[in-house]
Amino acid sequence: MSEPAAEADLRLYFLLQRAAHQLRTSADRRLADAAGITTAQLGALFAVQDRPGITQQQLARTLGLRESAVTGLVTRLTTAGLVTKQAHPSEHRAVVLDLTDTGTTALRAAQPEIDRFNAELRAVLGDDGFARTAVALRRLVEWGT
Structure with a gap:
């Protein structure tokens, strides 16, 4: 049941949105x-783990989100005890983020599920x-920047 190339081209964005x-x-459920x-x-936890002391502004760029969205995300992460937020040593309006032990534990607990998820995707797509x-997908992410 293949569709003509022109129809597939028109639906690519829609299919990417649905797949995402x-x-x-x-x-999220898993x-x-x-x-x-x-x-x-x-x-966000991976980004903070990869760059301890990352600022919220840098985190927003890394995740491709608006700073206002990252502010809410960071609030939820700090409330859950997953990251700490401290004043930046030289930029008075900036804050830096670091993982807590709870954040590190959450990443460790998530890893087996990430591995299972990726294995299932490999089974669907082939290696x-x-x-x-x-x-x-990496090219698409970099295309718009």
Whole structure:
């Protein structure tokens, strides 16, 4: 049941949106069960782990979010005890973020579920398809910047 190339081209954006929504919904449910966090929180925790002392502004750029959205995300992360927020040593209006032990534990608890999720995606796409999709999605992310 293949569709003509022109129709596929017109639907690519729609299909990307649907796939992203389905994947995020499934991953959110699974991460909540495994580690008590969402995919948005997971992304932020990985960014803070990768760059201890990251500022909220840098986190917003890393995640591709508006600073106002990151402010709410960081509030939820600090309230949950997953990250700490401290004054930046030299920029008086900035704050820096660091993982707490609870944040590190949440990342550890999430890892087996991330591995299972990726294994399921590899089964659907095949190893080569998985790698090609990852490369293509990275290009799309970088295309708009």
